[in-house]
Structures are given as C-alpha cells and as structure tokens.
Amino acid sequence: MPERLRGLYAITDTALQQGRLLVSTEAALLGGARIVQYRDKSADHARRHDEAGALRQLCHRHGALFLVNDDVALAHAVRADGVHLGQGDATLRVARAQLGAQAVIGITCHDSLALAQAAADGGADYLAFGAMFASTSKPQARTCPLPVLAEARRRFALPLVAIGGITPDNAGQVAAAGADALAVIAALWQAADIHAAAAALARTYSPAMSSTT
Numbered sequence: 752m753p754e755r756l757r758g759l760y761a762i763t764d765t766a767l768q769q770g771r772l773l774v775s776t777e778a779a780l781l782g783g784a785r786i787v788q789y790r791d792k793s794a795d796h797a798r799r800h801d802e803a804g805a806l807r808q809l810c811h812r813h814g815a816l817f818l819v820n821d822d823v824a825l826a827h828a829v830r831a832d833g834v835h836l837g838q839g840d841a842t843l844r845v846a847r848a849q850l851g852a853q854a855v856i857g858i859t860c861h862d863s864l865a866l867a868q869a870a871a872d873g874g875a876d877y878l879a880f881g882a883m884f885a886s887t888s889k890p891q892a893r894t895c896p897l898p899v900l901a902e903a904r905r906r907f908a909l910p911l912v913a914i915g916g917i918t919p920d921n922a923g924q925v926a927a928a929g930a931d932a933l934a935v936i937a938a939l940w941q942a943a944d945i946h947a948a949a950a951a952l953a954r955t956y957s958p959a960m961s962s963t964t
C-alpha cells in the first residue's frame with residue numbers, strides 16, 4: 752500500500768475555515784495530516800485558483816499530498832497531485848487523460864462494492880467509502896455500514912479512504928475495518944484546537960509519532 756495514501760486526509764471547508772484557510776490547514780498538517788483536498792463549491796474561479804495554488808505550495812512544504820475536489824481543470828492548472836471525483840463528476844477516463852499517469856485519482860464509491868470494482872477496473876488510485884457516520888457537512892449522504900468497508904478491504908488491494916462523521920472517538924473502528932486514510936472536515940475545522948484534533952486523528956495510524964510542532 753503506498754504510504755502517501757495513508758493517515759489523516761484533511762478536506763478543506765471554505766465556510767468553516769473562513770479567512771484562515773492557510774493557517775488552519777497548516778495547523779492540520781503540523782498535527783499530522785498527510786493528504787489535503789481542496790473542496791470549494793463556489794463559482795469564484797479566481798479565488799479558487801489562488802487558494803488551490805497556495806495550498807499546493809503549503810502541502811508540498813509539509814511533504815503532504817495535495818488533491819482538488821471535482822475540478823480536473825483546476826487540478827491541472829495548479830499542478831495538484833491529483834483529483835477526487837464523485838459519481839456525478841468528470842469520468843476517471845477524462846481525468847486520467849488530462850492529468851496523466853502519475854496523478855492520484857480517487858473515486859467516491861458510497862456504500863457500493865460494484866462502484867468500487869468499476870473504479871478499480873478503470874484505474875483509480877484509491878476508493879472512497881462513506882458516509883461512515885452521520886455527517887453535518889453532508890447531511891444527505893447515504894451511510895456506508897462498517898462491514899461494507901471491511902468487505903472492500905478483503906476484495907481490493909487499492910488504498911481505501913473512509914469519509915463522513917469521522918472523529919477521534921470513532922476513528923479506531925474505521926481503521927480497524929480497513930480504512931487506509933480518514934477523510935475529515937468538521938472534526939478538524941470545528942475543533943477548538945485544530946492541531947490537537949489532527950494529532951488525535953493521525954494517531955490512529957502512528958500512535959508513537961503523529962505530530963510535529
């Protein structure tokens with residue numbers, strides 16, 4: 752399993768991180784986040800381009816992977832490490848053609864092993880399952896039972912990312928079911944101490960050394 756797709760996967764939230772996108776993301780990186788996804792649904796292309804470019808630089812300074820949600824063209828424009836695509840976004844084939852063989856392309860599989868098989872067959876670099884628990888960031892998301900994640904672990908050699916309602920309290924059971932990475936929004940950006948929250952989540956994978964100061 753590639754080490755670069757393991758551990759805490761922080762997903763940005765423009766509203767929750769308002770005005771502090773870089774500072775709060777850096778706190779998560781210092782706490783141990785290894786992957787960052789820029790997720791911004793606005794139509795402000797200039798701001799999105801500037802923020803994504805700045806986050807790429809920040810992530811690379813911290814040795815973390817930088818991915819863009821939804822937008823293949825933006826990922827290409829800012830030379831992101833890759834893109835995360837849902838079932839309603841651009842296809843894996845189109846993204847691969849635009850971003851190249853080295854790009855990391857993750858695919859949302861919800862709670863479906865059939866979607867996961869299709870993504871694996873299509874050359875996805877990781878498979879994302881969730882929502883594992885109720886999510887305030889995406890309340891309408893369908894729940895993925897832990898046994899589905901565990902079955903995916905048995906079937907697929909690809910990295911598995913779990914998302915949705917993940918907190919330091921439930922992270923252990925998600926990792927035990929087979930997740931290689933934990934994708935988190937609210938439990939990071941709503942925490943009183945983002946660095947501490949990131950360290951607590953990252954500790955799920957490396958209990959001995961999860962954070963730098």
Ligand SMILES: Cc1ncc(COP(=O)(O)OP(=O)(O)O)c(N)n1
Nearest residue numbers: 820835836837838859879912914934
């Ligand atoms: C790591 C990860 N997993 C799942 C998602 C959800 O993607 P999608 O289904 O396209 O929904 P939106 O995030 O675009 O609302 C994700 N972003 N990241």
Ligand SMILES: Cc1ncsc1CCOP(=O)(O)O
Nearest residue numbers: 886888889915916935936937
């Ligand atoms: C984008 C997305 N897809 C399924 S749940 C979710 C939101 C995850 O955010 P949180 O960690 O706050 O539940």
Ligand SMILES: [Mg+2]
Nearest residue numbers: 821836837840
């Ligand atoms: Mg999407």
